[in-house]
Amino acid sequence: MQNSAFFHFLTLLLFKQRSKHIGAVLISVIIIFLLSSVLFISSSLQYSLMDTLEGEADFSVSRIQAGKAVNTPVEWMEKIMEINGISGLTSRVYGRYFFAPRERSFLIVGVDLFDEQNSRQMQKLAERLDLKAFLSEESMLVGEGVKKFLEKHYYKSYFTFKTPQGRFKKVKIVQMLPSQANLVANDIIIMPIDLAREIFGISEDEVTNITFNVPNDAEWDNIVAKLHLLFYDVRVVEKREIKKAYENLYNYKGGLFLILYLVTIVTFILILYQRYSMVYSTERKEIGILRAVGWSIREILKLKFYENLIIVLVSFLLGVVFAYLYVFIWDAPLLSRIFLGGANLSNHVEFVPVVKFGLLGSIFLFYAVPFLAAVLIPAWKIAVTPPKEAML
Amino acid sequence: MIKPFLGWVAALLLCVGGVAVHYLAQGKHAQEEVRQVVRVTGLPVPSLSVAYYEPRVLFYENAANPAYPQMQIINRMDLVYAK
Numbered sequence: 364m365q366n367s368a369f370f371h372f373l374t375l376l377l378f379k380q381r382s383k384h385i386g387a388v389l390i391s392v393i394i395i396f397l398l399s400s401v402l403f404i405s406s407s408l409q410y411s412l413m414d415t416l417e418g419e420a421d422f423s424v425s426r427i428q429a430g431k432a433v434n435t436p437v438e439w440m441e442k443i444m445e446i447n448g449i450s451g452l453t454s455r456v457y458g459r460y461f462f463a464p465r466e467r468s469f470l471i472v473g474v475d476l477f478d479e480q481n482s483r484q485m486q487k488l489a490e491r492l493d494l495k496a497f498l499s500e501e502s503m504l505v506g507e508g509v510k511k512f513l514e515k516h517y518y519k520s521y522f523t524f525k526t527p528q529g530r531f532k533k534v535k536i537v538q539m540l541p542s543q544a545n546l547v548a549n550d551i552i553i554m555p556i557d558l559a560r561e562i563f564g565i566s567e568d569e570v571t572n573i574t575f576n577v578p579n580d581a582e583w584d585n586i587v588a589k590l591h592l593l594f595y596d597v598r599v600v601e602k603r604e605i606k607k608a609y610e611n612l613y614n615y616k617g618g619l620f621l622i623l624y625l626v627t628i629v630t631f632i633l634i635l636y637q638r639y640s641m642v643y644s645t646e647r648k649e650i651g652i653l654r655a656v657g658w659s660i661r662e663i664l665k666l667k668f669y670e671n672l673i674i675v676l677v678s679f680l681l682g683v684v685f686a687y688l689y690v691f692i693w694d695a696p697l698l699s700r701i702f703l704g705g706a707n708l709s710n711h712v713e714f715v716p717v718v719k720f721g722l723l724g725s726i727f728l729f730y731a732v733p734f735l736a737a738v739l740i741p742a743w744k745i746a747v748t749p750p751k752e753a754m755l
Numbered sequence: 756m757i758k759p760f761l762g763w764v765a766a767l768l769l770c771v772g773g774v775a776v777h778y779l780a781q782g783k784h785a786q787e788e789v790r791q792v793v794r795v796t797g798l799p800v801p802s803l804s805v806a807y808y809e810p811r812v813l814f815y816e817n818a819a820n821p822a823y824p825q826m827q828i829i830n831r832m833d834l835v836y837a838k
């Protein structure tokens with residue numbers, strides 16, 4: 364019964380003084396919203412990329428000249444094949460095509476469609492794609508970003524590429540890649556490998572790089588050593604390196620925001636502390652009156668604790684809910700550009716909902732503990748002074 | 756507790772519940788399309804909207820700002836994290 368009266372008084376006080384709390388709630392919601400949004404985006408991107416990495420080959424080999432990756436000779440494949448323990452040896456042809464008039468670039472990927480597995484995967488990717496018709500004339504599949512860009516520049520069904528020899532190559536746009544795959548496919552153009560070679564001027568005995576798998580993990584270091592003995596101008600990229608780099612890639616950007624968050628939260632807590640410890644604040648009078656009517660210090664601290672705990676909980680939940688809606692329902696307009704860039708084609712990515720509860724718990728602690736301390740310490744200081752002095 | 760407070764708490768819990776239901780129901784089906792594109796291209800790299808002189812295919816390209824060749828691009832994490 365006593366408790367019920369206490370909570371009735373507490374909620375009544377919260378509602379009566381809502382204009383006093385609204386500022387603190389608003390600032391808290393904004394801070395929590397921004398930080399949670401950033402963390403939601405980074406964890407979603409990390410999840411998606413890590414997931415796709417499972418399909419990536421264990422090793423990628425390319426030729427290096429003057430510190431830069433150059434076209435790799437196809438004959439390297441035969442030499443690599445001789446190394447024991449290697450499987451799934453394949454070559455890739457890809458590169459960026461620069462559209463000079465608008466200073467935009469596309470990533471062209473050449474796919475060997477005469478390879479049974481590739482053609483099966485293509486069929487799965489592009490529904491209703493008639494592979495025979497696709498191969499009968501020079502055609503391509505384009506990502507959503509490319510499609511929109513080309514349409515905007517009146518290339519509705521065809522695009523004309525310029526080869527390094529100065530010839531023009533008219534290629535038909537057959538289909539758009541699914542927009543759900545924009546995370547990896549927004550600026551991609553998929554076309555038959557021979558056409559890609561022609562556009563980039565890559566000869567038949569060259570590829571962009573060579574990839575392969577080594578099923579036995581224990582052999583990985585050994586394979587790298589063998590590759591370096593075989594070729595002196597080689598660059599080997601391992602899947603585990605990429606995995607580690609992906610883990611750090613978005614943590615880094617998330618980390619920048621975490622620092623900003625800490626700076627903001629410290630400033631906010633200082634303002635809060637200042638407000639509550641002001642000599643003539645209404646808080647002093649309120650605590651003084653409660654003391655004068657017989658409330659103990661413990662009861663006053665309990666009241667202040669619960670009052671601010673409700674504010675903290677409401678602000679935190681609102682901030683997280685808004686961040687969730689912003690990232691996973693509205694696909695984080697503006698903020699996603701920080702992570703995916705905005706210098707080339709605009710990219711609209713649908714983020715896969717990934718919530719790291721441990722991280723949210725840490726944010727809550729980093730926010731709630733200083734907030735409560737900033738309110739309770741001045742409240743305690745006032746409560747221990749005689750009521751008469753407190754109300755002066 | 757006063758009634759308006761209970762009303763606000765109920766509204767807040769409804770929002771949190773809605774988000775929880777969306778999170779559990781949504782699943783990760785959008786991810787299948789991404790996987791399928793990667794199976795065809797073999798390139799599991801994010802489609803970063805970067806300028807032409809910046810690396811688009813991470814870890815496979817060596818590119819630097821032509822104006823400041825010594826300066827590493829922010830997307831390359833070598834400057835912060837050792838590989």
